[in-house]
Amino acid sequence: MIALGKGGQREVADYRLSRYACYLIVQNGDPSKSVIAAGQTYFAVQARRQELQDEAAFRSLGEDKQRLLLRRQLREHNTDLAAAAKDAGVEKPVEYAVFQNHGYRGLYGGLGKQGIHSRKGLKKSQRILDHMNASEPAANLFRATQTEENYAAKHPRQTQANRVHFEVGQKVRQTIEELGGIMPENQPVPEKSIKQLENEEQKGLPQPNSIKTAKITAFRLPEKAACTRFQAA
Structure with a gap:
């Protein structure tokens, strides 16, 4: 239920999203929204962490x-x-x-x-x-x-x-x-x-x-x- 004006309520459908769907929403969402901005920052950090791991793995090779x-x-x-x-x-x-x-x-x-x-x-x-x-x-x-x-x-x-x-x-x-x-x-x-x-x-x-x-x-x-x-x- 969601609240409407003058104390009214309306029932809306509820959706259960997969983890991947949530990722896509965050990656393509509006960064002016705090939750989206936080999510995009998380992905940027994770991407850089993976890059560093890849670079270290590559350097370890002969x-x-x-x-x-x-x-x-x-x-x-x-x-x-x-x-x-x-x-x-x-x-x-x-x-x-x-x-x-x-x-x-x-x-x-x-x-x-x-x-x-x-x-x-x-x-x-x-x-x-x-x-x-x-x-x-x-x-x-x-x-x-x-x-x-x-x-x-x-x-x-x-x-x-x-x-x-x-x-x-x-x-x-x-x-x-x-x-x-x-x-x-x-x-x-x-x-x-x-x-x-x-x-x-x-x-x-x-x-x-x-x-x-x-x-x-x-x-x-x-x-x-x-x-x-x-x-x-």
Whole structure:
């Protein structure tokens, strides 16, 4: 029952909500209401706590395990990015190659696929993404995710999609430079390829810091870089 004017009352339906439904209401509610504001603060604190746990778990992994984890995440996001590029009109294999090269050129200071191969001394048959240390795929993962988010927000067409991919790559490169990091083209090439590491993992060869002990929900640059937002038109 709810109270009405002049002492009246009215019976209203009562609903029992699931925990998840309550979460959604709080996350999307009006923060001017104290209970909603308190709930949103709670979720912000919990999200940051999970981020710190993920970062600690990632740091506890050895270099090879970090490479494997980041490479798998990059595969997933490259698939999503390819789908987003297709929606923008990038459909033929040659068009996709041009699209990918735009991203590389932005991130690698003008170097395309062939230039990166030459710079790192890779054979033509060796895939660039399979011969990176942990820092390099992390930068490429950031490039892929930010480009994908830009497409979702702005829905560019083919020519624009290539330009956006290039500009996002440039922004990631700029962030690395501002943080005093090593440019991706100057990163050392590890002795073992991702394929070799995956074969060792499948054979059950002992490796320190098992990848099963860590669950990384997302790659994150340091605080300064994580706050960067890309607005490439």
